[in-house]
Amino acid sequence: MQMNVASPADQVTQQLARRARWGLGEVVFWLAVLASIFLLPSRHLILTEIAILALFALSLDLILGYAGVISLGHAAFFGFGAYAAGLLSKYAIINEPVLALLVSGAAAALLGFLTSFLVLRGSDLTRLMVTLGVALVLREVANRFDWLTGGADGLQGVTIEPLLGRFAFDITGHVAYVYCLVVLFILFLIARRIVCSPFGLSLRAVRGNALRASAVGISVNARLVAIYTIAAFYAGVSGALLTQTTQFASLDVFSFERSADVLLILILGGTGYLYGGLLGAIIFKLMQDWLAGITPQYWQFWIGLVLVLVVLIGRERIGRWIAGIRASVERLFGAHGSAGTKSESSRS
Amino acid sequence: MTTVLETSGLVKRFGGIVATNNVSLQIAKGARHALIGPNGAGKTTVINLLTGVVPPTAGHIILEGEDITALSPHQRVRRGLARTFQINQLFADLTPLETIGLAVSERLGAGFDWWRLVGSKPGVVDEIVPLLERFKLADVMDERTATLPYGKQRLLEIAVAFACQPRVLLLDEPAAGVPEAERHEILATIAALPKDVTVLLIEHDMDLVFSFADRISVLVNGAVFVEGAPDDVARDPRVKAVYLGEAIDG
Amino acid sequence: MQPLLTNLFDGIAYGMLLFVLSCGLAVTLGLMNLVNLAHGAFAMAGGYITVILVNRMGLPFFASLPLAFVFTALIGVLLERTLYVHVYAKSHLEQVLFTIGLVFMSVAAVDYFMGSQQQFVQIPSMLQGQFDVMGVGIGKYRLLIIVLCGLLTIALQLILSRTRFGSRLRAAVDDPRVARGLGINVNAVFAITFAFGSGLAGLGGALGAEILGLDPTFPLKYMIYFLIAVTVGGSSSITGPFLAALLVGIGDVAGKYYVPKLGAFAIYTIMIVVLIVRPQGLFGRVTGR
Numbered sequence: 025m026q027m028n029v030a031s032p033a034d035q036v037t038q039q040l041a042r043r044a045r046w047g048l049g050e051v052v053f054w055l056a057v058l059a060s061i062f063l064l065p066s067r068h069l070i071l072t073e074i075a076i077l078a079l080f081a082l083s084l085d086l087i088l089g090y091a092g093v094i095s096l097g098h099a100a101f102f103g104f105g106a107y108a109a110g111l112l113s114k115y116a117i118i119n120e121p122v123l124a125l126l127v128s129g130a131a132a133a134l135l136g137f138l139t140s141f142l143v144l145r146g147s148d149l150t151r152l153m154v155t156l157g158v159a160l161v162l163r164e165v166a167n168r169f170d171w172l173t174g175g176a177d178g179l180q181g182v183t184i185e186p187l188l189g190r191f192a193f194d195i196t197g198h199v200a201y202v203y204c205l206v207v208l209f210i211l212f213l214i215a216r217r218i219v220c221s222p223f224g225l226s227l228r229a230v231r232g233n234a235l236r237a238s239a240v241g242i243s244v245n246a247r248l249v250a251i252y253t254i255a256a257f258y259a260g261v262s263g264a265l266l267t268q269t270t271q272f273a274s275l276d277v278f279s280f281e282r283s284a285d286v287l288l289i290l291i292l293g294g295t296g297y298l299y300g301g302l303l304g305a306i307i308f309k310l311m312q313d314w315l316a317g318i319t320p321q322y323w324q325f326w327i328g329l330v331l332v333l334v335v336l337i338g339r340e341r342i343g344r345w346i347a348g349i350r351a352s353v354e355r356l357f358g359a360h361g362s363a364g365t366k367s368e369s370s371r372s
Numbered sequence: 373m374t375t376v377l378e379t380s381g382l383v384k385r386f387g388g389i390v391a392t393n394n395v396s397l398q399i400a401k402g403a404r405h406a407l408i409g410p411n412g413a414g415k416t417t418v419i420n421l422l423t424g425v426v427p428p429t430a431g432h433i434i435l436e437g438e439d440i441t442a443l444s445p446h447q448r449v450r451r452g453l454a455r456t457f458q459i460n461q462l463f464a465d466l467t468p469l470e471t472i473g474l475a476v477s478e479r480l481g482a483g484f485d486w487w488r489l490v491g492s493k494p495g496v497v498d499e500i501v502p503l504l505e506r507f508k509l510a511d512v513m514d515e516r517t518a519t520l521p522y523g524k525q526r527l528l529e530i531a532v533a534f535a536c537q538p539r540v541l542l543l544d545e546p547a548a549g550v551p552e553a554e555r556h557e558i559l560a561t562i563a564a565l566p567k568d569v570t571v572l573l574i575e576h577d578m579d580l581v582f583s584f585a586d587r588i589s590v591l592v593n594g595a596v597f598v599e600g601a602p603d604d605v606a607r608d609p610r611v612k613a614v615y616l617g618e619a620i621d622g
Numbered sequence: 623m624q625p626l627l628t629n630l631f632d633g634i635a636y637g638m639l640l641f642v643l644s645c646g647l648a649v650t651l652g653l654m655n656l657v658n659l660a661h662g663a664f665a666m667a668g669g670y671i672t673v674i675l676v677n678r679m680g681l682p683f684f685a686s687l688p689l690a691f692v693f694t695a696l697i698g699v700l701l702e703r704t705l706y707v708h709v710y711a712k713s714h715l716e717q718v719l720f721t722i723g724l725v726f727m728s729v730a731a732v733d734y735f736m737g738s739q740q741q742f743v744q745i746p747s748m749l750q751g752q753f754d755v756m757g758v759g760i761g762k763y764r765l766l767i768i769v770l771c772g773l774l775t776i777a778l779q780l781i782l783s784r785t786r787f788g789s790r791l792r793a794a795v796d797d798p799r800v801a802r803g804l805g806i807n808v809n810a811v812f813a814i815t816f817a818f819g820s821g822l823a824g825l826g827g828a829l830g831a832e833i834l835g836l837d838p839t840f841p842l843k844y845m846i847y848f849l850i851a852v853t854v855g856g857s858s859s860i861t862g863p864f865l866a867a868l869l870v871g872i873g874d875v876a877g878k879y880y881v882p883k884l885g886a887f888a889i890y891t892i893m894i895v896v897l898i899v900r901p902q903g904l905f906g907r908v909t910g911r
Contacts, residue, residue, distance in 0.1 A: 032501045032510060039469055039514050040491035094715050142894065146901030148714045149657060153853045154897050160846055161890045168883055222477040222493070223486040225466075229474055232463035239423070239461065241449035241478045241536055250484070280842060284722050291719060322734055328726025335720040336708055 044220040049356025053299070054209070061202060068201040074309045075204040076265050081289045081301025082208075082215060083258030089295030090219060091251045092231030093143050096152045096283055097159030098259055100139075103277035105132040105260025107166060110179040110273040119185045125207070125264050132260020133253050140252040144245050156280070163278035178274035182267060193269070200269040207265060211258055215298060218254070227251055281324075288327070291334055299357055376401040376570050377422070377453070377540050382431035384417055384594075391417045392428070393594035399540070399572055406573045406581045406602075409591035410615060415574045416458055418591065419542050422572075423455050424448050435540065454538035456529045458545045458574075464518040468509045468528050471517065472500050475535035499535070506564075507531035508557060523554025530561060540570045547577050559584075582606065590614070627758040629879050630872065635764035637871020638771035639833065641864050643826035644848040645778065646819020648863040651852055653794060654710055654812055657717045660724040661823055661848055662841030668694045668824025669831040669840065670732060673741045683746050687828055694824025699817040706816065725841045733838040740837045743828075767829055774822070778860055791815060847874075850893045854904055866904060 030038065060071060080102055087093040108128035111117070118124040142154045166173045174180055186192040193199050218224050226247055229237040234244050267273045276282065285308065286301075293304025311330070315323035377399040384392035391414045399405050407415050420426040422433060424445040432441045440448055463471055473491055476499045477483065491497050504510040507527045512520055517528065530546060547558050559580055565571060575581050581588065581602075588605045590598040592614050598605055605611055647661040668690040675686035701724075709720050745763060753760040782788040794801040794811050802808050827836070834844065847870060855866030870889055877888035896904055 032505065033497055036469060036473075036497050036500050036504070036513070037491060039467075040473065040489065040497075044489050096718065142898060146897060149651075149853065150897050150901045152657070152714065152718060153849055154894055156846065156849070157890045157894045157897075161887060161894070164886050164890070168887075218486045220489050221486045222474070222482040222488075222490050223484050225470060225474050225490050226478065226483055228466065229463050229471075232465055233461055235425075236457075236461040236463060236532075238445045239449060239455060239457075240475045240532060241446050242483060243444075243446045247483075280845075284719075284726075287715075287719055287722075322730045324726045325730030325734075328723040328728075328730065331719055331723025331726065332705070335712065335716045335723070336705070338712075 044216075047355060047357045050299075053302075053357070057205065057209075061198075061205070065196070065198065068197045070309065070313060072197055072201045072204050072269055074305050075201070075208050076262050076269070077286070077289065077309060078302045078305035079204075079208050079211060079262035079265070080259055081286050081293070081305050082212065082298065083255045083262065083301075084286050085290055085295055085298065085301045086215060086218075086255040086258065087252055088290060089297070089300065090224065090227045090231060091248055093248065093252065094148050094151050095143070095155040096280075096287070097155035097157070098255075098286060099278050099280070099282040100155070100159040100162050101132040101136055101256040101259035102263035102266075102282065103159075103162060103166070104135050104263065105129055106263030106267045106273045106277040107173060107179065108132065108260070109264035109267040110182045111172070113184060113268070114179065114182050120189065121184050121187050121203075121268050125261060125268065128264035129257045129261040132263070133257035135260075136256020137249065137253040140249040141245075143252065144248055156283070159278055159280070159283060163275055166275055166278060173273075173275075176275060178272055179267075180272070182271045182273065184268050184271055197269070204265050204269065207261065211261065212298070212302075215258070219298060223247070223250070285327075288331055288334075291331075297357065373400045375399065376403075376436055377572070378434050379418075379422070380432050380434070382418070382421055382433065383429045384414075384421055384426065385429045391594050392421060395431075395591075395594070395596055397589060397596070399570060400587075401570055402567055404571050404573070404584055404586045406575060406585035406588045407591055408575065408578075408581060408588060409597070413591040414594040415591050416544055417594070419455060419544050419572075419574065422542060423453065449536055449538075452537070452539035453542070454533040454536040454540075455542035456533045456544055456546060458548055460522075460525050460529050462517045462525060462528060462532070464516070466517055467514050468504065468517065468520070468524075468531070469500065469513040471528060471532050472503050472509075472535050475532050476500055476503070479536055503531055503535055507534070507561060521554070523550050523557060526550050526554075526558055527561060530558075534565075538569065540572065541565070543571060543573045543575075545574050545576065547575065547580060624757045624759075625879070629875050631758065631760060632764060633872030633875035634868065635761070635767045635871070636833065636875055637868035638775070639767050639826060639830050640847060640851055640871050641867035642771045642774055642822055643830065643844075644823075644851040644867060645860060645863055646816075646822045647848050648852045648855065648860070649791075649815055649819050653791065653815055655714075656706065656710060657714050657721065658706075659718055659721040659845055659849075660728065660841065661721075661820075662843075662845045663725055663728040664694050664698060664820040664823040665827030665830070665844070666728065666732065666836070666838070666840040667697060668827035669743075669836040670736060670741065670827075671824065672743055672828035672831060673736075673836065676744050677741075683743070683749075687825060690828035691821040691825040694827075695817040695821030697824075698820025699813060701820075702813055702816040710812075725845070729838050729841060736838070738838055740835055741831065743831045743836075745832055763832060767833070770829065774825075775860075775864060782860060787811075787814075847889070850889060854893055854896045856904060862904065 064071065083101070084095065084098050087095060105128040108131040109124050112124040112127060113119070118127055139158050142158065143151045146154070167175055170176070184193055187199065187203060191199050226237065226242050229240070229242065230244050230247055238244050263277055266277065289304035289308045290300055292307050293300035293302070312323065312327065315326045319326070375398045379395055379397045382392055382395040383390070395418060407418065409415055417426065421428050424443055428441065432439055434440070435448070435451055435453055438451070440451065443451070466474070470490070473496065476496050477490065477493065480493060480495060482493045482496070485493065491500070504513050507530065509524065509528060509531060512524055517525065520528070526546065530543065533541060543562065546562060547555055550558055563584060573581070573585065585602055588600065588602055589596050590605060590611055597614065598608055598611055643665050644661070647658060650656045650658055671693050672686050672690045675681040675689060676683055681689070709717050749763045749766055751762055753762065782792060790801070790806045790811055793804065794806060794808050798808050834840070850870055851863050851867040854869070855863035869892070873892060874886070874889050877884060881888070
């Protein structure tokens with residue numbers, strides 16, 4: 025490498041800019057997603073589910089992959105947003121769905137903010153327990169207040185007005201799919217800016233070494249609260265999308281299985297480079313769909329088996345097996361992941 | 373002589389153990405103050421107290437006239453007090469460029485900037501470049517910290533503290549664990565630190581201490597045993613006794 | 623006064639049952655630093671084994687209790703040596719995901735083989751009904767639970783404090799590396815302890831089928847209760863989880879009786895509050911983990 029080609033200042037700027045540049049793989053990915061609108065019309069229903077799941081997984085990646093906060097109850101925010109959207113529509117508080125979506129997300133963000141202090145202290149195990157507890161409490165609340173939420177029967181009578189007053193949801197789910205994709209893409213772009221920003225860098229620092237982070241002047245707790253709130257917003261939006269596209273909300277939006285599934289998705293797809301949730305959601309949903317087709321009642325057994333195998337084999341070994349593929353994929357998707365640039369890193 | 377950092381009656385007890393025993397230090401502005409003492413004397417505890425990692429049982433810490441005893445570590449950094457750790461505390465997955473870029477961005481107030489790219493705030497890159505060059509990290513700026521040789525990591529440890537533009541820099545055994553071949557880089561870097569930065573240095577390497585320090589405090593069993601100019605301390609028989617482990621009477 | 627005492631009695635029975643169910647989890651967490659969310663699956667196994675032995679094979683109830691313990695302990699040893707041993711060194715998150723996977727598998731498998739309906743153990747007639755002591759209803763079955771679990775707790779405490787195995791176990795909990803250095807076969811201690819803990823869970827499941835309800839979703843339903851007992855009680859002693867389990871048991875029964883709208887709330891909220899104030903649990907030591 026010639027050192028006298030570019031001045032040091034230029035080199036520094038170049039290196040920093042490299043992170044945020046769009047990789048070829050990223051462009052291909054989103055073009056494929058765009059194409060799916062037109063090329064796969066018959067699969068829009070399942071694709072909508074994948075999009076919602078992808079957004080949910082993305083929200084967990086923000087706290088797990090970037091800030092290092094483990095949560096076993098992320099469904100709390102998903103469910104809160106889902107019920108918020110349902111109630112806003114059912115009781116005609118906010119009729120326009122996009123506005124209702126934003127308000128539901130904001131409601132989930134508020135919940136995230138209020139519960140964020142719970143994950144600031146304690147070990148990983150404490151965080152697991154506390155986040156699980158919060159999700160269970162919410163489920164109980166929804167169950168008890170059945171005069172409001174419909175309890176175990178679910179929230180009935182949710183009707184969704186046309187988007188922005190113009191685009192009505194149709195039976196074939198095309199409008200719903202495009203709606204979810206647009207929301208996913210916009211929120212993804214914002215998340216992308218966040219992780220490439222100084223704030224995003226500080227999150228990776230907090231995750232890597234919180235002691236050193238505070239020794240550099242970073243208020244660790246404030247950063248964690250911020251990203252936890254943002255992640256709760258994203259999760260709430262994904263829950264609201266589910267309610268709006270299915271016109272129904274039930275207690276299982278808070279379920280433990282939902283929180284566990286999204287963890288599995290991130291394990292499958294990888295954490296810390298933003299696309300893990302998206303790719304993982306595709307893999308997971310297709311796998312689940314295929315398994316449910318084979319054994320409609322017992323597909324959860326095979327999901328459990330996948331979990332066990334993935335952990336046993338270990339992500340390092342899996343990572344090594346497909347190391348070459350993964351490195352090229354990451355290079356294609358751009359170098360804005362939370363891992364290093366030159367050498368292969370092992371994801372913890 | 374203005375005192376830039378002082379402690380008054382600083383005490384730290386861990387259960388029944390008195391790790392820091394009524395330590396009162398006065399560190400002058402621009403000083404090169406060394407803190408030495410046998411193993412287990414409590415030197416790192418003093419640094420931890422000064423930086424707020426550990427709360428004191430009693431006593432006060434005053435930085436440039438302001439009582440910072442109740443402030444959290446990151447707040448003290450913002451007020452110009454930075455440290456290095458005895459065992460490197462770095463970000464394994466970040467590169468030196470990112471590490472220093474982070475420290476600079478934070479100092480320039482970009483910590484919550486979520487929209488702009490790292491380094492795009494005016495002034496950030498201009499600060500990063502001379503830091504990389506001063507600490508000999510320009511050639512490895514894009515490598516993962518975990519893959520760097522130990523000497524480079526140690527330089528990065530000092531660089532990141534320095535990137536906070538501290539008025540008082542606390543160095544906890546900067547040359548510790550560094551192989552012979554790489555020590556001179558560390559020593560030269562420390563010697564070249566600007567005169568207006570006050571340095572408090574913990575070290576075991578006596579060559580470094582006596583060539584660098586203009587004032588030495590000797591810490592024994594958590595208390596300041598002897599304090600003075602390097603020559604005086606070097607000649608003091610009590611100091612030799614403490615280091616050689618002989619019994620001290622009365 | 624009577625309802626209060628009855629509730630207290632029921633709560634104590636529930637709490638002691640919970641303790642027997644979760645002490646295995648507390649010990650494996652404290653000993654092997656292993657988060658085993660599948661612990662409830664062993665309890666479920668014990669319950670179903672008892673159902674098969676008593677209902678289908680006609681064994682007497684009291685005879686099938688120790689058999690449930692033994693069978694579940696054997697399953698525990700098998701799984702420990704083949705599967706769990708590989709995740710000891712992994713992060714808590716990976717252990718959580720691994721054991722969640724085991725739970726999913728066990729829930730589906732039991733559903734497949736035994737059906738999804740709730741199973742009832744045919745308890746002997748002498749255990750049915752209750753004594754009336756000064757207007758307080760003392761359920762006979764619950765009394766049995768208190769007696770049995772109380773004896774088990776005392777036995778556990780004695781084993782830990784009086785036997786050589788107990789002191790080896792405590793040493794290994796305190797610091798596995800040092801314990802190995804002292805020549806203690808830590809692996810054997812792990813295996814035996816895991817088996818014992820699983821066996822206790824199985825016994826608890828057998829006893830608890832009548833009170834807690836036995837169906838394939840048991841591990842998921844009660845996982846949170848075991849975890850609460852362990853995290854609130856801390857994992858560095860037996861007394862911590864014991865007291866925490868009692869707290870959960872009494873709190874749950876009292877909560878559901880006095881404030882039915884809040885019900886299970888009370889337990890979750892207590893847990894969250896405790897963990898905020900003392901992340902290491904009410905009785906736990908602050909360790910590096």
